[in-house]
Amino acid sequence: MGRGRAPAGGGRRRGPQSRLNEANVILAKEIIGRYPKARSATIPLLHLSQQQNGYVTNDAIAHVAELVGATSAEVLGTATFYEMFKFEPVGKYLVNICGTMSCQLLGADDLMHHAEARLGVRAGGTTADGMFTLEHAECQAACTEAPNMQVNYRHCHRMTTAAFDQLIDDLAAGRLDGEIPPHGTLARIRQQIPADKAAGVAPPDAPVEPAWMLAPEATS
Amino acid sequence: MLGRGGAGFPAGTKWGLMPAGKYPRYLVVNGDESEPGTYKDRLLMERDPHQLVEGCLIAAYAAGLSQVFLYIRGEMPLAHERVAVALNDAYAAGYVGKNILGTNFSVDIVLHWGAGAYVVGEETALIESLEGKRGEPRLKPPFFPAAIGLYGQPTIVNNVETLSNLPWLLVNGAQAFTAIGTATSPGTRMVAVSGHVVRPGVYEIVNGTTTFRDLLYGDEFCQGIRDGNELKAFVPGGGSAPWFTPEQLDLPFEGKLVGAAGSMLGSGAIMVMDHTTDIPTAALTLTRFYAAESCGQCTPCREGGTWLERVLQRVVDGRGTHADLAQMMEIGESICPGAFPHAASERLGLAATPFPYKMTTICFVGPSAYAPVHSALTLFRDEFEAKIVERRHIPVSIEAVGAH
Ligand SMILES: Cc1cc2nc3c(=O)[nH]c(=O)nc-3n(C[C@H](O)[C@H](O)[C@H](O)COP(=O)(O)O)c2cc1C
Ligand code: SF4
Ligand code: FES
Numbered sequence: 056m057g058r059g060r061a062p063a064g065g066g067r068r069r070g071p072q073s074r075l076n077e078a079n080v081i082l083a084k085e086i087i088g089r090y091p092k093a094r095s096a097t098i099p100l101l102h103l104s105q106q107q108n109g110y111v112t113n114d115a116i117a118h119v120a121e122l123v124g125a126t127s128a129e130v131l132g133t134a135t136f137y138e139m140f141k142f143e144p145v146g147k148y149l150v151n152i153c154g155t156m157s158c159q160l161l162g163a164d165d166l167m168h169h170a171e172a173r174l175g176v177r178a179g180g181t182t183a184d185g186m187f188t189l190e191h192a193e194c195q196a197a198c199t200e201a202p203n204m205q206v207n208y209r210h211c212h213r214m215t216t217a218a219f220d221q222l223i224d225d226l227a228a229g230r231l232d233g234e235i236p237p238h239g240t241l242a243r244i245r246q247q248i249p250a251d252k253a254a255g256v257a258p259p260d261a262p263v264e265p266a267w268m269l270a271p272e273a274t275s
Numbered sequence: 276m277l278g279r280g281g282a283g284f285p286a287g288t289k290w291g292l293m294p295a296g297k298y299p300r301y302l303v304v305n306g307d308e309s310e311p312g313t314y315k316d317r318l319l320m321e322r323d324p325h326q327l328v329e330g331c332l333i334a335a336y337a338a339g340l341s342q343v344f345l346y347i348r349g350e351m352p353l354a355h356e357r358v359a360v361a362l363n364d365a366y367a368a369g370y371v372g373k374n375i376l377g378t379n380f381s382v383d384i385v386l387h388w389g390a391g392a393y394v395v396g397e398e399t400a401l402i403e404s405l406e407g408k409r410g411e412p413r414l415k416p417p418f419f420p421a422a423i424g425l426y427g428q429p430t431i432v433n434n435v436e437t438l439s440n441l442p443w444l445l446v447n448g449a450q451a452f453t454a455i456g457t458a459t460s461p462g463t464r465m466v467a468v469s470g471h472v473v474r475p476g477v478y479e480i481v482n483g484t485t486t487f488r489d490l491l492y493g494d495e496f497c498q499g500i501r502d503g504n505e506l507k508a509f510v511p512g513g514g515s516a517p518w519f520t521p522e523q524l525d526l527p528f529e530g531k532l533v534g535a536a537g538s539m540l541g542s543g544a545i546m547v548m549d550h551t552t553d554i555p556t557a558a559l560t561l562t563r564f565y566a567a568e569s570c571g572q573c574t575p576c577r578e579g580g581t582w583l584e585r586v587l588q589r590v591v592d593g594r595g596t597h598a599d600l601a602q603m604m605e606i607g608e609s610i611c612p613g614a615f616p617h618a619a620s621e622r623l624g625l626a627a628t629p630f631p632y633k634m635t636t637i638c639f640v641g642p643s644a645y646a647p648v649h650s651a652l653t654l655f656r657d658e659f660e661a662k663i664v665e666r667r668h669i670p671v672s673i674e675a676v677g678a679h
Contacts (some may be wrong), residue, residue, distance in 0.1 A: 089385045091342070091426060094339075097407030098390050102349070123407060136409040136570075138391030155311045156514065156546050157469035159560045193393070193564050194322045195350065197282040198469035198544065199476050208350045242355035244387040247363050252372040254381035257299035257341035259426035264298050266379040268339040 075122075079103055082245075083122055089248065091258045093123045096121055099113050101140055105239040110141040114251075146181045146188035147237045151205045154191050157198035166202050167191065169216040173223060183256035186227060188238075205246075209235050276444065276452070277482075279464060280305055280396075280434030281513065281542045282417075282532050290338045292421035293429040299341035300429040302334055303405060303420075304438060306347040306354070307396040309391055310546030311564055315465040315477055316435035320347065320354035323439070324361035327414030328371065328384065330438030333445055335382045338431060342383055344405055349389040359386055393568035397638050398432040400570070411570045412638040436465055436543075457483030460529050466490065470547035471504065472497035480528060488513065488524040491547060504549035508654065512541030514561045515643035518650035519618050534630040537618040554658045555591050558651035562587055567645035575610045576641030582606050583644055595663055600652060607645040610635060616644070617653045626654070 061214045075083055082214040083103060087096040100122060104115035113135055152170055154163045167178065170189055174182055178191040197203045200212035204219075211222065225231050236243060257263075276286045294299055304327070305631050308316040310632035319327060331343045347354050364383055365371040373381045387405060389565045395398050402425050404410040424430025440462065444452050453461040460483035465475045468490060474497050480490060490496045491506070509516050517538040519526075526532055530540050548557060566580035583606050607615060611632045619627040634642050652659060 089383070092406070093582070094407035095387075095405055098349075098404065098632075099388050100388065102388055113393065125407065126325065129408075133407060136392055136411075137349070137389075140390060142661055154560060155564050156557055156560045157312055160546070160548065160552065160557065194309060194313075194327045195617070196308045196314045198312050198314050198546070201466050201469055201475070206350050207349065210353070221565045239387060241349065242359060244356040244359045244363075246359045246386075248366060248372070250382065252366045252369070254342075254373045254383040256383070256467045257301070259299065259428045262298050263341075264296070265339045265341055267383070270379065 073108055073112040074118040075100075075104055075115065076107060079107055080122075087122065089256065091256045093168070094125050094129075095123075097123050097125065097130060098137070101130070101134050102239075102241050105140060106241065107239070109147075109237065109239050110144050141238075144181075144185075145238055146237070147186050148206050149188050149190065149208075149238050151192035151208070152178075153193065153195045153197075153201070153203045153205075155194040155198075156196070158201040158203055161201040163202045166214055166216065166219065170204075170219060173220060179218070187223070207235050207238050208241070211236045222223075276437065276440060276462065277460065277530070278434055279436035279440075279543065281310065281397075281506055281515075283540065286433060286437055289421055289433075290334075290431060292419065293338070293431070294422055297429050298339070298430075299613060300339055300431070301425045302331060302338075302340040303398075303401060303425060303430055303432045304331060304343065304345040305396060305398065305432055306351075306435045307347060307401065308348055308351075308435070309393045309396055310542045310544060311561060312467060312469055312510060313513050313542040314469075315543060317348075317351055317354055318477055319435050319439050319465075320351070321357050323356075324358045324545055325365075326439050326442055327435060328365055330441040331384055332371065332375070332382065333441040334431065334438060336380055340382070340431060342385065344385050344387050344425070346387045346389060346401055346405060349391050354503075355388065357388065361384060380611075390457040392570075393564075393643065394570045394638065400638070401432060402430060408489050409570070411510075411572050414637055448582040454470040456481050457529065457624050459531065464528070464543055466528075466543040467543060468497050468545045468547065470509075470545075471501045471552070472547050473498065474498045476586065478480070481578050483529045484527055484574045485525045487519070487545070490545065491524070497547075500547070502549075504551065506547065507550045507552055508545070508554070508650075509550045510546040512539045513544040514546075514564060515539075515639060515646055516541050517616050517618065517646050518654060520620065520654060522621060523618055535627070536546035537616040537627040537629055539630055545654070551654055554651050554655040555587065555662060559584070559587050559591050561647040562644050565640055569640055569644070573636040573641060576636045576644070578640060579606045579610045580644035583648055587648060590659060590662055593662055593664060595659075597660075597663055600659055600663075603648050603652065607649055610641045610645050613650045617650055620654055623654070 083100050086099050087093045100119045116130050117127045120127045152167050181188040195203050202214050204211050278284045392410045395404045397412045398411040399413035420430040438523050463479050469475050507523050508520050511519050562584050566584040569576045569580050571577045586599050611634050613633050614628045616628050616630045
């Protein structure tokens with residue numbers, strides 16, 4: 056699909072799809088409604104925009120700012136703090152190889168060298184076909200399974216060079232489409248809070264002592 | 276119940292620090308797990324999300340917390356999905372949300388996504404991040420989150436493993452819990468052992484009594500060092516912790532004893548190095564991590580961390596000088612003035628320097644960039660020396676040149 060592929064000329068993709076589309080605006084409003092203050096939804100909405108466009112566009116930043124009631128500068132300031140937000144197109148698959156201690160002790164450097172050779176790009180680069188971006192990453196909370204890597208943040212444990220080649224072949228052939236969505240899609244299952252089941256937000260300026268603290272009831 | 280996030284602070288005491296009568300109060304669940312070596316919270320979220328949801332409800336009910344925010348590290352989509360399914364099921368069944376099980380207990384648990392920043396795991400940075408800002412730690416004291424936290428309200432920040440213990444505790448009672456372990460360190464905890472052991476893995480150990488030797492060599496645990504190799508060193512409590520050597524193997528998992536011996540239990544992450552390990556290179560992977568993760572607020576961390584990394588990289592690359600080794604200690608001194616904790620070494624005739632240390636930074640990221648360098652240089656200086664190039668004098672006689 057080449058979703059993250061850089062358009063010819065290397066310029067950023069512009070146009071109406073950079074703002075959140077209609078379905079995503081509905082979702083964004085639902086997410087905002089879960090927080091006592093709209094600005095708390097900034098990171099989830101940036102993820103939503105990245106899911107839609109493959110990376111965070113300027114238009115999306117402006118749109119998220121409108122939705123959460125902040126300035127574009129504030130949203131940009133937040134966005135740039137976090138490693139996962141990309142401001143340029145990246146490959147359909149982001150390949151992150153962990154180089155922190157536990158993985159380094161068990162061969163992360165060899166894995167990285169192999170990956171660079173196999174993909175033909177240095178860490179930080181994207182393959183010419185727009186399929187893979189290779190990155191040097193830090194501890195992925197999988198240290199006992201070293202050496203580790205992630206593809207679009209899906210963990211791949213106890214990697215070998217042979218397993219790496221197989222994985223790249225499978226991804227390129229589309230054999231893992233069901234398991235690993237394109238870059239930007241974080242979780243494929245979202246939290247749903249049905250309106251009739253929601254307890255509702257607890258706004259900081261409404262100092263209500265919770266009902267169960269005032270009159271505890273026994274549960275059966 | 277001691278917190279399992281790193282600081283080992285008693286959970287009950289923390290809950291009691293909230294000012295009486297001030298509402299609403301919030302619970303923020305710390306699922307940002309990213310300390311090097313640490314792997315347990317992701318496992319708990321992926322494999323037993325219901326236990327965590329129950330733990331959140333128990334905490335909310337007991338401490339009068341009106342809303343729960345479950346902050347999960349962004350780079351863990353599977354954990355997000357599993358927790359989302361657990362929450363969706365729980366809402367449908369009436370276990371979470373409005374009038375839980377028909378009572379007047381109502382609380383929402385909101386699943387929140389992180390986006391990749393180690394320092395956000397620090398509790399005040401977590402709160403900033405949850406407010407939609409850059410994840411920069413707040414200066415504390417004066418105000419701890421229990422008094423002034425999310426949106427300025429009393430907020431409890433607890434680790435995923437801490438909360439996951441609560442359902443068992445409630446079902447089996449405090450007596451059953453304190454019957455395990457020791458008086459100062461009750462219960463069990465999860466530890467991740469990685470690196471050069473035969474059977475790396477996440478294990479549940481008994482607090483206060485299980486020793487590092489039991490864990491690294493025991494049959495039910497790691498079964499020794501790979502290939503019958505010698506143990507050279509190990510990091511006992513996550514990347515921030517000063518290192519131990521085989522001399523400290525008989526210490527139990529007891530915070531005070533480990534602190535007196537010059538390190539900390541931290542986040543329950545043990546990284547094991549056998550005798551084939553290149554110590555300066557291993558230290559570099561950690562220093563590079565903390566230097567990269569500095570949020571940039573404090574000069575000693577922002578500049579010192581990067582500087583440490585560069586000098587160490589130079590030494591590892593074989594381009595370092597003896598002055599570089601002294602310089603690394605000097606940079607460390609500017610981040611942590613005074614004695615820095617380290618383990619005892621009979622081989623080197625060194626006594627232990629106990630915890631804690633002084634620091635010139637807001638949070639522990641700055642000191643953590645120095646900790647691996649300090650440990651490695653103190654305990655394995657010979658390996659650094661071996662990488663130093665001898666800059667010999669160029670054999671040209673000045674007189675001869677002048678006489679020309
Ligand atoms: C730089 C830094 C990173 C931290 N990262 C985490 C983390 O990823 N997860 C966590 O639970 N605690 C982390 N902590 C500790 C938290 O600040 C806090 O003490 C903890 O979440 C409290 O929970 P507990 O009392 O249940 O242990 C970190 C602390 C610092 C200074
Ligand atoms: S010590 Fe480093 S990470 Fe922590 S607040 Fe200061 S600059 Fe930020
Ligand atoms: S060091 Fe690679 S996953 Fe932790």
